[in-house]
Amino acid sequence: MTTTAPPAITGSRLNTAAIKAIIGRDLRAVRRSKAVVIPMMLVPTLLMVALPLVVGYAARRAGQAGGRIQFLDSLPSALADPIANLPQEEQLLTLVLGYLLAPLFLIVPLMVSAVLAADAFAGEKERRTMETLLHLPVSDRDLFVAKFLTGFIPAVSVSWIGFGAFAIVANGVSWGVVDGLLIPNALWVVVIFWVAPAVATLGLGIMVRVSARCRTTQEANQLGGAVILPLIFVAVGQSTGLLLVDVPLALGIGAAIWVVAVALVARGAKMFTRDRVAGNS
Amino acid sequence: MIDAAPPGGPCISTHALSRSFDGRVAVDGLDLDVQPGEVLALLGPNGAGKTTTVRMLNGVLRPDRGHAVVLGLDPSVDGDEVRRLTGVLTETAGLDDRLTARENLEYTARMRGYAPREARTRVNHQLEQFAMLDVADSRTVGFSTGQRKRVALARALLHDPQVLFLDEPTSGLDPAATREVTDLIGMLARERGRTVILATHFLGEAGRVADRMAVLDHGRLRAIGRPADLAAELWDGISADIDLGGPVAHTVLELIGSVDGVLRQEARATGATIAVRDRATMARVLATLTGRGIDVFGATMREASMEDIYFALESNFAAERS
Numbered sequence: 001m002t003t004t005a006p007p008a009i010t011g012s013r014l015n016t017a018a019i020k021a022i023i024g025r026d027l028r029a030v031r032r033s034k035a036v037v038i039p040m041m042l043v044p045t046l047l048m049v050a051l052p053l054v055v056g057y058a059a060r061r062a063g064q065a066g067g068r069i070q071f072l073d074s075l076p077s078a079l080a081d082p083i084a085n086l087p088q089e090e091q092l093l094t095l096v097l098g099y100l101l102a103p104l105f106l107i108v109p110l111m112v113s114a115v116l117a118a119d120a121f122a123g124e125k126e127r128r129t130m131e132t133l134l135h136l137p138v139s140d141r142d143l144f145v146a147k148f149l150t151g152f153i154p155a156v157s158v159s160w161i162g163f164g165a166f167a168i169v170a171n172g173v174s175w176g177v178v179d180g181l182l183i184p185n186a187l188w189v190v191v192i193f194w195v196a197p198a199v200a201t202l203g204l205g206i207m208v209r210v211s212a213r214c215r216t217t218q219e220a221n222q223l224g225g226a227v228i229l230p231l232i233f234v235a236v237g238q239s240t241g242l243l244l245v246d247v248p249l250a251l252g253i254g255a256a257i258w259v260v261a262v263a264l265v266a267r268g269a270k271m272f273t274r275d276r277v278a279g280n281s
Numbered sequence: 282m283i284d285a286a287p288p289g290g291p292c293i294s295t296h297a298l299s300r301s302f303d304g305r306v307a308v309d310g311l312d313l314d315v316q317p318g319e320v321l322a323l324l325g326p327n328g329a330g331k332t333t334t335v336r337m338l339n340g341v342l343r344p345d346r347g348h349a350v351v352l353g354l355d356p357s358v359d360g361d362e363v364r365r366l367t368g369v370l371t372e373t374a375g376l377d378d379r380l381t382a383r384e385n386l387e388y389t390a391r392m393r394g395y396a397p398r399e400a401r402t403r404v405n406h407q408l409e410q411f412a413m414l415d416v417a418d419s420r421t422v423g424f425s426t427g428q429r430k431r432v433a434l435a436r437a438l439l440h441d442p443q444v445l446f447l448d449e450p451t452s453g454l455d456p457a458a459t460r461e462v463t464d465l466i467g468m469l470a471r472e473r474g475r476t477v478i479l480a481t482h483f484l485g486e487a488g489r490v491a492d493r494m495a496v497l498d499h500g501r502l503r504a505i506g507r508p509a510d511l512a513a514e515l516w517d518g519i520s521a522d523i524d525l526g527g528p529v530a531h532t533v534l535e536l537i538g539s540v541d542g543v544l545r546q547e548a549r550a551t552g553a554t555i556a557v558r559d560r561a562t563m564a565r566v567l568a569t570l571t572g573r574g575i576d577v578f579g580a581t582m583r584e585a586s587m588e589d590i591y592f593a594l595e596s597n598f599a600a601e602r603s
Contacts, residue, residue, distance in 0.1 A: 021391035029379040032420075132375030132436075134341045135446075136392050137365040274360070278341045279302060 014145065018138045022146035026120055027154065036119055040158065044108045048162035049169055051104075056097050056173030063092040063177065079246045090178045097170040097182055102191045102250075108162055109196045113155035113203035114224050120147045121211030122220035125280075134274050144272040148204055148265065155200035163192050190250045198257040203228065205264025212271060212280065292317040292444060292476050293338060297347030299500075300333055307333040309500040310347065315478065320470045322491035323480040324591055329497040331480040332372070335446045338478070339367055352443060365393070368442030372449045374433035378422035382413055382432045385421060389436050407435035426453030434462065438469075444476045445469065451486050459483075463490045488587030496591060498598045512585035515593050518544040518556035521563055523570070524579040525552035533575060540566050552578075 030036050072080045072095070079099070083091050124130040133143065167183040174182045184192070207224045214220040293315035300308045308330040315321050323331045336342040338351055340360025349356055356363045376385050383404060390400035408417045411431045421429060430453060437445065447466070451459040467490045469475040481487050487494065488508065495505040504511055525533070529548045537546045537555060542562030546555040557563050563582060570577050585593075 015394070017394055018392045021388050024391075025377070025380065025384070025388040028384065029377050032379045127377060128373045129375050129377050131371045131373070132369075132389075132433075135339055135364060135367075135369040135371070136389065137361045137394075138392055139361055274341045275343045278336055 015138060015142045018136075019142055019146040019149070022133075022138070022143070023150050023153070026147075026150040030116065030119060030150075030154075033119070036115060040112055040115055040154075043111055044158055044162040047105060047108060048166040052097055052101060052166055052169045053173060055101070056093065056170055059092040059096040060173055060177055063089045076246065087179075090174075093174045093178055094182060097174065098185050099187060101166075102187055105159075105163070105166070105191065106196060106199045109155045109159045109200035110203045110228060112158050113151045113200040114207045114228055115221070116151040116154055117147075117204045117207035118211055118214075118217050118220035118224060120150045121208060122214045123217040125211075125214075126216045130277060134278055140273050141269070144269045147272075148208075148269075151204045151207070152197075152200055155203065156197050159196045159200070160192065163188070186247045187250060190247055190254065195250060195254040195257065198254050198261055201261035201265060202257055205261050205268060208268035208272070209264065212268075212276075291315055293349070293351050293478070295338070295347065295349040298334070298337060298344050298349055299346045300337060300342060300344050306500045308337065308344075308497075311497075311502050313495065313502065313505070315476055317476055318470055318474040319493065320466060320477040320479060320491045322487035322494045322587070323478055323497065324482075324484070324487065324494055324587075325497035326595075328499075330500040331497060332448060333500075334497070335369070335448060335478065335480060339364055339369060339446060365440075366442060367444045367446060368437035368440065369446045370430075370433050370437040370448060370450050372452070374429040376421045376424075376429055376432060378420060381418050381420050382424070382428075383408065383417040385432060386436050386439060390439055393440050395440075403439055407439055411435040427455060427458045430454055430462075431458070434465075442475070444478070446478045446480070448480045449482065450479070451481070451483050459486060462486075466490050484586070484588040484591050491587070494587055494590070496594050498595075503598055504594050508587050508590055509584065511590050511594070515590060515597075516556070516585065518558050519560070519563075520554065520556055520583040520585070522549075522554050522581045522583065523552045523566070523577060524581075525570075526576060526578050527551060529553050533570075536569065536573065537566055540569050 072084055072091070083095055083099075086094055124133065138146075163184075167181075170183040171181050206228060207220065210224045211220045214223060291314040293313065295311050295313045298308060298311040298313075299306070311330075311334060323334065325331055333342060337344050338349055338356055340356030340363045343357045351363050352366050354363050376382075380388070386404040386407060387400050390403055391397070395403060405414075408414045411434065413428070413431055413435065416424070416428065421432060424432070430450065434447075434450060437447070445466075450466070451462050454462060463486045466477055466479065470477055470490075470492075477490075479487060479491060491508075493505060493507050494511065496503050506514075523537075528550060529552055534546050534548055534553060537543055537553060540562065542558040543566060544556040544558060546553055555566065557566065560582065563580065567577055567580055
């Protein structure tokens, strides 16, 4: 074995090799952890496949039975009018699959990012592997970026793959009733590509802060759950029609979530120093 | 070989290095110089400040005051560059049990910046050197403490570091593995010029391999030096046991005491234990005894072990505190 010098550290640029290695290591380890993978797969499957299948089928049956949807009267006209103008048998399917389920879907990026962030930060402390990581020539910033992406990439990927599955189910259920493809519509595009990444970032921002105070993944999940649960209630409230939004409002809500999420992540990054992490472990 | 250390100077140097946590002093005014190729045993009870010292030297913790220089670099400023040149074995092996031994090493090599092919070559070499190739592709979750330590040590040496910080490298190892690790540490220092800071409770192993010992007590460096020098400060002379085949008569003890250079003498079951100023005195004692027709069955000069010195120092510290 030759005694060549380890590769030099490259100035202020991101050390992408180290970041990729940390992400690769964390994701490979997560894939082998049933306790993490099962809830991460189960919830999206329920929300994106089982629920639209059941609800969509029921809506299709009810729509074909005819009758006016009283619920439309309570919606803002900007949202209700386009639906009311559709043929009667399409209205309920469009309302349920096209609008009501969209906010509920945001639980997916929130939950996936929270679970992975708890594993990446508190889990590292719990497994007593953090100390080893801190003794490597990877800057605090690069460590944080790697840990952030370990949560962000899967959260967004699962959301987008889940949306693909949802689109297949929703269009399948509405096939023959709705003229053309029901999904994607404008609201869903905004939710998937604008709001979902923002929500994933928000989940990470919260869990980074929470994990810094916890020693175990379970503790982080419990504390994180206490913070994230109200957000889920808001999403559920939305899905039951309490807070229905149209596209411009969804864009605005997404922007607001981005602002809060980026602020939380930036604060978390500032607090993520070796000295602080080692001092707490 | 990389040599970032200033030629001729110490490769590790600290001045008044201090760190507290929530008002509790962990390291207090540490002044330390370690020469290239030296093995320094960092000794002290739990909470003495050994791990905090290693963390500050490797740029993981920042000192509250004072400063350190490692291989010519300030760890609190050039932490990444210092960590590039050092290797650390933490007290817990720090392996991710969801990964195999090979994966644990390969990811570390990649994080250290090695290209995939170079990383694989280095990992294979290390696994072979530490006799872990047969279990390389097993997850480390079922590994024994000894196996875990070996994987962790292989990982610490992956990049052939100039300075090694080893925190309890032999805890949990069986005697044969312990001997292997201490031999390896000795080889790294003597043959390859590596500097080793060995934080340990295992005084026997430390005694076998360390050039100097540094004793920390409540965060303060209370003693540092070669064991022989510290022993000379603690006790007068060199101890020796003389086997006379049975209890010694008072007149014989007096005879021993009359030899120039004998500092103390006392009877024991098979002869006498004495303290002499130097080795020549010992020769005169034996000549005196045999000259008087007294049978001498054996004589052993006893240098104080690191363990003897450590406990003597600890007892002095305890006496000072009380």
